[in-house]
Amino acid sequence: xxxxxxxxxxxxxxxxxxxxxxxxxxxxxxxxxxxxxxxxxxxxxxxxxxxxxxxxxxxxxxxxxxxxxxxxxxxxxxxxxxxxxxxxxxxxxxxxxxxxxxxxxxxxxxxxxxxxxxxxxxxxxxxxxxxxxxxxxxxxxxxxxxxxxxxxxxxxxxxxxxxxxxxxxxxxxxxxxxxxxxxxxxxxxxxxxxxxxxxxxxxxxxxxxxxxxxxxxxxxxxxxxxxxxxxxxxxxxxxxxxxxxxxxxxxxxxxxxxxxxxxxxxxxxxxxxxxxxxxxx
Numbered sequence: 001x002x003x004x005x006x007x008x009x010x011x012x013x014x015x016x017x018x019x020x021x022x023x024x025x026x027x028x029x030x031x032x033x034x035x036x037x038x039x040x041x042x043x044x045x046x047x048x049x050x051x052x053x054x055x056x057x058x059x060x061x062x063x064x065x066x067x068x069x070x071x072x073x074x075x076x077x078x079x080x081x082x083x084x085x086x087x088x089x090x091x092x093x094x095x096x097x098x099x100x101x102x103x104x105x106x107x108x109x110x111x112x113x114x115x116x117x118x119x120x121x122x123x124x125x126x127x128x129x130x131x132x133x134x135x136x137x138x139x140x141x142x143x144x145x146x147x148x149x150x151x152x153x154x155x156x157x158x159x160x161x162x163x164x165x166x167x168x169x170x171x172x173x174x175x176x177x178x179x180x181x182x183x184x185x186x187x188x189x190x191x192x193x194x195x196x197x198x199x200x201x202x203x204x205x206x207x208x209x210x211x212x213x214x215x216x217x218x219x220x221x222x223x224x225x226x227x228x229x230x231x232x233x234x235x236x237x238x239x240x241x242x243x244x245x246x247x248x249x250x251x252x253x254x255x256x257x258x259x260x261x262x263x264x265x266x267x268x269x270x271x272x273x274x275x276x277x278x279x280x281x
Contacts, residue, residue, distance in 0.1 A: 010233075010258050012240050014194045015147040015168035018078050018116060022233055023255055024050030026198065026244035030062045035246055040069045042248045044077060046255065052171070052196065052242045054082035054121055055106050063109035071111035080117035080169075080196075081106050082151060084124065084132075094124030096135035103139060119149035119171055129160050137165040151198075155187045169240075171196040176213070176231045176273055178202065189236045200232055200241040201225050210273045222260050227270070229257035234267045 013019045025048050030036045043051070051070075053062050063081060073079065083102035086093050093099075106115060120136065123129055139145045149169030150161060161167050170188050172181040174197035188195040202208060208224040217227045225243075232241050243254045262270070 012194060012238065014078075014117065014240075015166070018147070020050040020076075020078055020240070021047060021258075022240055023229065023258060024048065024052055024196075024240055024242040025251070026200075026242035027051060027053045027062050027066065028057045029244050029246055030065055031058050032061050032065045032068075036065050037069050039246060039248060039251065040066060043251055044070065044074060046248075046251065048251075048255075049076050050078045050080065050240065050242070052080045052082075053110075054085070054119075055102055055109070056082065056085040056087050056121060059087040060105070060109060063106055067109050067111040073112075078116045079110055079112065080119060080149070081110065081115055082119040082121035082171075084121035092122045092124040092126075094120065094122075094127040094129075094132035096131065099132070099135055099139075103144060107144065114144055114146055116146045117149055117169060118145040118147070119151050119169065121151050123150075123153060123157060129157060130164065133161045133164045140165065149194075149196075153184070155183055158184070158187060158193070167193060169194040169196055171198055173197070173199050174232075175200050175202050176228045176270060177208070177210075185236055185239075188238050193238060194240050195236060195238050196240050196242055197232060198242065200243050201228055212270055212273050216266060216270060220260055222257075223253060226253065226257040226260055227262075229254060230260040230262050231267065231270050233257070234262045 010022050011019050012022050025043050053066055055063055083099055084092060084094050136148050140148060147168040148165055150167055151171040158167060170184060170193055172184055174181050185195055208228055213224050213227055217224045229241055232239050245251050
């Protein structure tokens with residue numbers, strides 16, 4: 001299956017100028033090995049044009065692998081990365097001094113002169129958000145960042161950041177089972193901000209085999225994962241799921257979710273599925 005051939009209308013535009021297909025690739029499992037190289041090349045061949053990563057993933061290894069495998073990047077491929085979590089010790093650091101080093105490191109590893117979408121991985125409670133966002137705006141003005149996004153934030157934090165600079169994306173945990181960020185999804189929908197749900201399939205730690213999901217998947221001759229992704233796509237036009245995988249087989253299965261457009265009744269039926277489980281990330 002090739003996205004560019006079959007699903008050219010299933011797109012979302014981020015920041016007014018980055019138009020990508022509505023299923024991207026999450027890379028928190030990518031490492032510096034042959035399996036990852038094959039997956040990255042295969043994803044691009046199949047039309048994936050949005051790849052989400054972070055310097056934190058693999059302690060810098062994921063960014064290196066993406067840069068070494070895909071650069072120079074084909075036209076239209078958007079590489080989004082994140083900074084603000086310190087690789088190796090799982091702490092936050094939103095200081096301008098740290099983010100300067102993080103950004104420069106990401107640019108070098110990804111072999112880019114400008115990052116299309118740079119997302120603050122977490123808000124550092126020790127650093128005023130205004131200070132962090134003002135620095136990111138400075139980097140955008142300097143041409144090192146094209147657009148700015150946020151991760152794991154509240155509506156109030158998004159609004160505070162938007163008072164300083166345009167915020168084009170939000171990446172919070174959200175899936176058919178875990179919906180603690182419904183207010184953020186509503187806000188992004190109303191303000192045309194791309195919402196990138198991380199753990200769109202529950203990261204394998206929630207049970208998608210709910211009776212309702214199983215029943216609808218059987219009726220539509222789909223997998224429960226495809227139905228879970230289809231539910232996200234129906235939830236909001238600003239939704240851009242980024243499921244991660246290490247195999248081309250699973251990648252192709254995820255892309256097939258674009259075929260399963262849910263009716264309003266199917267969406268309502270599935271929306272009654274809910275479990276109070278929220279894995280850490």
